[in-house]
């Protein structure tokens with residue numbers, strides 16, 4: 001018989017062994033759960049080095065994922081580049097809503113996305129993680145973007161739009177209608193001018209002032225560089241070796257040029273002006289600037305954080321809106337019938353539509369906007385990393401390679417990290433985290449918006465679908481217009497009301513002034529943090545969306 005002493009010696013070890021076994025079993029089950037997911041067939045022998053990522057990030061955005069979704073279902077696992085851990089592609093509308101609505105604070109921007117967000121926007125509300133700090137920053141500025149406040153901004157919005165459209169009109173009057181005009185450029189000037197006037201009382205001089213030029217040039221440089229082949233390889237390297245973010249590599253650091261220009265110019269100027277004017281009565285001025293200044297003066301925002309918030313709202317507020325407008329104009333140039341229908345609706349409207357008219361009385365304009373946002377979501381992919389364990393429920397179960405039906409995906413905390421270096425398959429790879437079996441969840445927004453089985457003629461620009469011909473609700477995600485263009489849940493875009501109002505003011509004015517004509521150029525879509533387009537044959541000139549304009 002074992003003695004009492006041997007019991008006391010072995011008992012703690014037995015307990016430890018039991019705990020370890022339980023942990024191993026649980027991890028094994030989670031591992032099996034993820035492993036059980038289907039994986040697309042590799043192509044072109046690309047698997048050793050670039051996994052499936054190459055097809056996603058170098059091909060036309062969304063196309064590869066749509067093809068794989070047709071073959072193996074809406075949720076699957078893909079091989080990452082350079083031997084990194086697999087990536088979960090989640091196209092299931094129920095699974096997406098689960099993350100975006102219920103668990104967003106447990107899924108952080110990945111270590112690939114976060115440094116990029118810091119460079120592009122600054123370390124403000126779009127970058128910060130953690131519920132408490134995020135809500136604090138967001139709530140500070142929320143009053144500036146309510147319906148009532150956007151209504152109150154309408155004069156500034158219209159004025160900012162008119163300033164740039166007057167210049168465009170003069171340009172077309174002088175140059176005629178033969179020259180293809182780059183709508184990316186014109187709409188960027190316009191949207192920057194509007195966010196400056198409406199939210200910051202800052203005059204970008206119709207997008208021609210020195211600060212505007214700095215910001216727009218910086219942005220242009222960052223996007224132009226993304227077209228280079230090296231950009232893809234760098235992205236893949238960044239995924240494995242995040243310290244590269246800190247090195248002075250031109251393609252990476254160019255992304256920060258617009259933000260740096262805002263900090264150097266606009267933010268300093270705003271602070272200087274406020275000091276000169278002294279304490280002003282803010283009761284009637286609840287624009288973003290006033291709320292930021294209030295928070296700064298009361299000690300709730302440091303100066304650096306205020307600068308980062310200013311750059312966040314200026315960059316996030318102008319680039320997305322301008323892209324959506326430019327894509328719309330390009331599509332209308334190719335669809336004269338849709339353009340005509342839109343013009344007729346606007347012509348029939350008596351007077352100038354106000355905020356409520358735009359929301360309730362111009363259905364085709366609304367449909368045109370939704371269709372542009374469906375086809376061209378400014379953020380085509382969203383990449384998140386779980387910080388806690390989770391079970392993602394699938395509305396549309398998928399079949400694993402062993403024939404098992406998978407109804408939910410177990411997720412462990414994971415991260416893309418590069419500290420320990422090992423040699424795998426001849427490629428230098430690194431990872432410290434052994435508990436997670438996937439490195440990130442990729443929500444393929446552009447693919448979800450163009451799933452063939454959901455949208456049928458998915459690649460067609462057909463605004464009519466929004467007037468009563470929508471797919472069944474359960475096939476769609478939640479979010480504005482049942483899409484993910486403005487994201488969804490607690491971190492959805494806070495600028496929706498301003499963006500929608502501004503878009504509609506611009507389109508109304510453009511329809512009245514110009515006939516939009518096809519330039520004859522085809523475009524090619526690509527990604528540089530946001531969705532971009534290049535004119536085929538003019539790639540060297542940077543982002544382009546060409547149309548010809550004729551004065552009416």
Ligand code: HEM
Pocket residue numbers: 125126127138199312313316317318320321324377378379484485486487490491492493494495496498499
């Ligand atoms: C058509 C126009 C717009 C589109 C398509 C758009 C889209 C988006 C998307 C997809 C996100 C989520 C990003 C992420 O989670 O990584 C976002 C966040 C954000 N947007 Fe917009 N946006 C637009 C206009 C605006 C405007 C006009 C403003 C400012 C007034 C703005 C300010 C922001 C901010 C501050 C965030 C970060 C929110 C957070 O993380 O809580 N956006 N936007």
